[in-house]
Amino acid sequence: MKGLIQATIIIAALIVAGIVTSIVITSNLNNRLAAASERGFEQGYSQGYLLGLQEGSEFGYQEGSQVGYQKSHRGDYDSSYGAGFYFIYNPTHDELQGILADTETGSAQEMHDYATANGLRVAYVRCQIARKAAEGMVYIYQLVTFETVDKGLIVIEPWSHREVKVEVGKRYSELNGFPTRPYDDTITKITTVW
Numbered sequence: 001m002k003g004l005i006q007a008t009i010i011i012a013a014l015i016v017a018g019i020v021t022s023i024v025i026t027s028n029l030n031n032r033l034a035a036a037s038e039r040g041f042e043q044g045y046s047q048g049y050l051l052g053l054q055e056g057s058e059f060g061y062q063e064g065s066q067v068g069y070q071k072s073h074r075g076d077y078d079s080s081y082g083a084g085f086y087f088i089y090n091p092t093h094d095e096l097q098g099i100l101a102d103t104e105t106g107s108a109q110e111m112h113d114y115a116t117a118n119g120l121r122v123a124y125v126r127c128q129i130a131r132k133a134a135e136g137m138v139y140i141y142q143l144v145t146f147e148t149v150d151k152g153l154i155v156i157e158p159w160s161h162r163e164v165k166v167e168v169g170k171r172y173s174e175l176n177g178f179p180t181r182p183y184d185d186t187i188t189k190i191t192t193v194w
Contacts, residue, residue: 093148125144128140128188
């Protein structure tokens with residue numbers, strides 16, 4: 001009988017120890033889960049806040065630029081800016097394609113002037129190529145570039161209105177899928193003027 005009582009006490013002690021251990025482990029896991037959940041919430045909130053701030057800033061800049069440009073052409077502007085003040089802005093890719101479809105330009109200067117007159121921020125791009133020229137002369141491709149809000153820098157060939165790629169050390173015709181030129185059209189220098 002004495003052995004049965006001892007065995008019962010040992011079993012009861014083991015059960016109590018198991019219950020206490022499971023309570024401690026459960027409490028520890030709950031604390032870890034709560035801490036991980038809090039960290040995840042903070043990281044998600046921080047990333048969402050930064051992404052929202054960036055997208056909102058880009059959208060607000062573009063919308064504000066367009067409103068200012070439209071007001072300047074209607075004459076509805078704040079007199080503190082002075083007459084003739086207007087904003088230029090970076091277009092979206094679709095907006096750029098629409099404006100290019102509306103124009104018939106044949107040179108970089110014409111396209112630059114047309115884009116500026118329509119309120120777009122545009123740059124002149126001068127690509128010097130390796131083709132041999134007379135002493136003191138160089139051959140160049142005259143292009144324009146726009147910084148679109150959604151697709152970044154877009155380089156345009158004014159005479160064809162095609163998007164093209166330019167990269168120093170590469171042949172212009174190969175980069176853009178044109179037939180190979182009978183002369184060396186490797187780009188040796190690119191100058192962009194905003």
